[in-house]
Amino acid sequence: MSGKTELVQNVIGRKVPVQVNGNPQIPFKGLGQHLPNGRKAAPPVRSASSYPSDGDKRVTDIRTALEKCGLKSGMTISSHHHFRNGDFIALETLQTAGKIGVKDLLWFPSASFPCQAPVVDLMEQGVVHHIEGSMNGPLGDYCSRGKMKGLGVLRSHGGRWQAIQDGEVHINIAVIAAPTADPFGNCDGSHGPSACGSLGFALADSIYADHVIVVTDNLVPFPCVPWQIQGNNVDYVVEVEQVGDPSQIVSGTTEITRSPERLRIAQFVATLLRDAGIMKNGFSFQAGAGGIALAFVGFLKEMMRQNGVKARFVRGGSTSYLVDLLNEGLTDYILDGQTFDLAGVAGIGSNPRHLATSPFTSYNHHGKGNFASMVDAVVLGATEVDVNFNANVVTHSDGRLLHGIGGWQNCLHSRCTILAIPSFRDRIPVIVDQVTTLTGPGELIDVIATERGIAVNPRRSDLLDALQGSKLPIRPIREIKAEVERFCGGAPRKPDLTQDPVAVIKWVDGTVLDTVFQVKDRAV
Amino acid sequence: MSGKTELVQNVIGRKVPVQVNGNPQIPFKGLGQHLPNGRKAAPPVRSASSYPSDGDKRVTDIRTALEKCGLKSGMTISSHHHFRNGDFIALETLQTAGKIGVKDLLWFPSASFPCQAPVVDLMEQGVVHHIEGSMNGPLGDYCSRGKMKGLGVLRSHGGRWQAIQDGEVHINIAVIAAPTADPFGNCDGSHGPSACGSLGFALADSIYADHVIVVTDNLVPFPCVPWQIQGNNVDYVVEVEQVGDPSQIVSGTTEITRSPERLRIAQFVATLLRDAGIMKNGFSFQAGAGGIALAFVGFLKEMMRQNGVKARFVRGGSTSYLVDLLNEGLTDYILDGQTFDLAGVAGIGSNPRHLATSPFTSYNHHGKGNFASMVDAVVLGATEVDVNFNANVVTHSDGRLLHGIGGWQNCLHSRCTILAIPSFRDRIPVIVDQVTTLTGPGELIDVIATERGIAVNPRRSDLLDALQGSKLPIRPIREIKAEVERFCGGAPRKPDLTQDPVAVIKWVDGTVLDTVFQVKDRAV
16 A cells, blocks of 8 residues: 555544545444435436347457446446355456456455455556455455555445445446346346356446446346346346356355354354344344354244244345245245355245345445344354454454455344354454454444353343343353453454554445554564 | 427427426437437435334325425425326325425326326416326316416326436425335335236336335235335335225226227237238237237237247236236246236236336336337337328327327337227328327338228338238328228318417437427317
């Protein structure tokens, strides 16, 4: 990162830059304190007269499509991550841009994965200037070392929609890899050899980008049904051999944890939902695809059966565990943001009660409400939590940026937010005095569940009251922390960081919540 | 209409006002000649912090909702016409606005019907200033007499989307009557006691209006599935006893014509599709709910069966005739814009191959293409046609404005546009030298089919070639016209009109195609 960046302290005590990549920033003001007053981004008006009347928008290859879109140096190119570590298209797009000879692109993926590590070479060559989007693994590591020419900007799924919608990020060219598409550009993720479930992460891109390219390996005659992405927003369609590696698109082997400690955490959380009266007819919950979350679903399902309780809806990341709930009639609906296994893909493609959602419906904070705040309970993870219930989900204890935010910040708005985490990892305590990177304010985190006990946020006296009489080991967070430190031989060492920002963490309203600082050489 | 309006002649020779209701206009420039260069309308950015976190947006009544939306004099209020002549909500909304005491509202319905005739009183009282939208029956008659304070503006379904999207019409408050809704404002038309099928005509309103009110008589717990209208765009939800009269929402008795002449026209059209080779595997067509169109579907279906031909998709206005095609496997999909009978409502609510579309996907000319130009053949009506194949669909031979444009202009973009019309009505010839009101340019009209013969537009020499060898009575249009005039005792009398505009006809690109002039007193 070249040049010095002025930092100010935001309302939560974190130092944040006043400018990011040339754009002035609003420091975090506190929950619900920043009310926007602008208007949404206004994409160019097009005319059907400029598009083929037979609806056939196919061009021969990605290079041709990029050239027809008027690709130039300094543009912003977006991609989605529904193929996760099996994506073939985002990297090829950027490499093709490099061959065309453009420089200083802003890559704006909804998330990046290790399969896209060669983008490091493109950044070294100056083709890509920097990345705004989650950086899982090697790209996050590269960013942590201060090697990116611009600052990384990490946003939640809802925050990404907000940033596009509010005009904070202007996408010049969106490239949407699609498991099924028609020549008009209607496309979907629920069918085809590379089926990935929803394409919701690409929806904002399709609506707001100047130009939209759909790339598919499964072209069908018009109409492609369903059409989660509408061809009326699409400029060009490109057919390729394969859009992704199906074995990597979904893990295929999402499995419940076998660790006795983690199973214990999962059981605590399910029991908490039952004992606090959250698990009742018509309730709702969200749980991801981690080992603890899956085990939690298993325990909860058993309790729902025993108590004759049925959910109104469950939210995915969908897996076979949620699909089973739906098939057994234990929930009316799955509202699915992304699909984590083949059972999820099959469900979203065939069951009308298994619905693809988008970051707009589920998470966008700058809409007239969203689904996240209507969820009764959500079970999430974290890399670190502190004694004030603040949490970190992006950096490790060594300070390296290795994870994205995903929907995590958005989900914090549920009626009961539970972080289900082991109290230590590799003998490093997870509960600290102050988190390395603040990703979620403690005000929104209601419960921290560890294998050593459950800490309920003192702000939630209603929840503590509801849990009177429960046999759960409810303990003050500082007590759990002290016990873990005794066990691990003390508090974790502070990460060795410079004063140079390498990335910022946006809050769901577009303000800057925290800064990720460069790790010192000896630490990497 | 107060004050004089300057008129200019547009490229097609029609006199059109340079200003309409204070807004400068672009006269029609010719097909595909007006290319927009602006940006889409940008609705205000909202914050979830300003909406109830439990997602419950209910208020007690329409009055409260209007007041909370900040209703003021001079605002634009929109409504949809999916309930057709059975709608209870649009009129109540405007009458409530009158009770609140505001004046000079612009009412912007997707169409108005005789059940809304009392809006005349509201216009007399000054509550409603004028109407922009189709005026079927008494409101059109009122407009024709020059009594409206502003000019009527008639747009096609696609043109209405275009006008909202392009910012030509700014909706302050959209009121969406919904057969099913949840407290968050997700809503849909396919289920509930007042089910009407699609709610597509209200979609643009929900996206672009400053404020959106959903009114329902069938509230379900979140989530209302499907959610064609997304609660994330909705401000308030109001429960009422009944949103419409189910017996009027769909006609229930859509029937094939029994007139031998009209049956003959229908058979001509079906035969033309067969003989010209349009009817082949994977083809598509659109036909409405008129008696001739329904009979056409019946004849075509028989020919499809005989020839072993299956359509890829058919477009509705859906009726039992289209639903039967789908159920019998004679088409892969119905792409439905509105639903005309109970079989259509049942189909859209249960068959995943019977899809609700919107004016955006189907018709918006200012998108990156739309569905209409991909349809192989469309069968439409007209009130008048002229010897250059120009057609009128809004005024009668006496000059009175009694019909809306609907999707008619948009459908003209199909690969083969057929007007199926009797050659005279009430002994008044339908083929004239020049249409009273030009609603569709002859360049886009390929065939005029009457009971006396079929006129193919000379521009379509390819179609004439394809029909070589057909036994159909293909004749020059002037020959048919002369025969009809002999039979009816001469050409029809010209309508008796003043030089004062009462309404304008917009083309699909927002330019002004023609003007409707005030009828003289003796003519009404």
